[in-house]
Amino acid sequence: xxxxxxxxxxxxxxxxxxxxxxxxxxxxxxxxxxxxxxxxxxxxxxxxxxxxxxxxxxxxxxxxxxxxxxxxxxxxxxxxxxxxxxxxxxxxxxxxxxxxxxxxxxxxxxxxxxxxxxxxxxxxxxxxxxxxxxxxxxxxxxxxxxxxxxxxxxxxxxxxxxxxxxxxxxxxxxxxx
Numbered sequence: 001x002x003x004x005x006x007x008x009x010x011x012x013x014x015x016x017x018x019x020x021x022x023x024x025x026x027x028x029x030x031x032x033x034x035x036x037x038x039x040x041x042x043x044x045x046x047x048x049x050x051x052x053x054x055x056x057x058x059x060x061x062x063x064x065x066x067x068x069x070x071x072x073x074x075x076x077x078x079x080x081x082x083x084x085x086x087x088x089x090x091x092x093x094x095x096x097x098x099x100x101x102x103x104x105x106x107x108x109x110x111x112x113x114x115x116x117x118x119x120x121x122x123x124x125x126x127x128x129x130x131x132x133x134x135x136x137x138x139x140x141x142x143x144x145x146x147x148x149x150x151x152x153x154x155x156x157x158x159x160x161x162x163x164x165x166x167x168x169x170x171x172x173x174x175x176x177x
Contacts, residue, residue: 067082
């Protein structure tokens with residue numbers, strides 16, 4: 001648990017606390033498969049986050065494929081360049097309120113042209129604290145105001161007493177294939 005205390009003679013003392021979650025390594029790549037077509041290939045990626053029962057947990061899972069892409073330059077020469085491609089379309093905030101102790105699936109299908117040669121698949125599982133989770137939810141609700149002009153105004157989440165802001169943290173687990 002970390003504590004924040006900011007003092008200044010002209011302002012009230014601002015205080016906050018945050019508990020950084022332990023690294024959550026109970027993550028599994030269940031399936032990595034591909035299908036080929038004349039124009040390219042589609043990778044089928046299935047993962048599971050195994051939640052710890054009886055604890056309040058929040059997660060964000062990122063996936064990334066890196067490798068090389070073969071191109072032809074203006075002189076007709078073959079060029080090999082690096083590429084990086086996200087596995088998941090959006091960064092879903094996950095809370096175990098509805099699946100405490102269960103396994104949460106996060107799956108994707110990624111299409112690539114034949115000239116892309118994947119070399120590495122990497123997942124980064126962020127175990128975030130409640131304050132980070134609530135702040136992200138409020139940011140995403142604020143972003144929705146651009147879409148719906150009649151939406152209810154959003155107040156950004158703050159967990160700092162006598163001030164505005166968020167004091168939060170996370171831990172990271174990385175798994176590469």
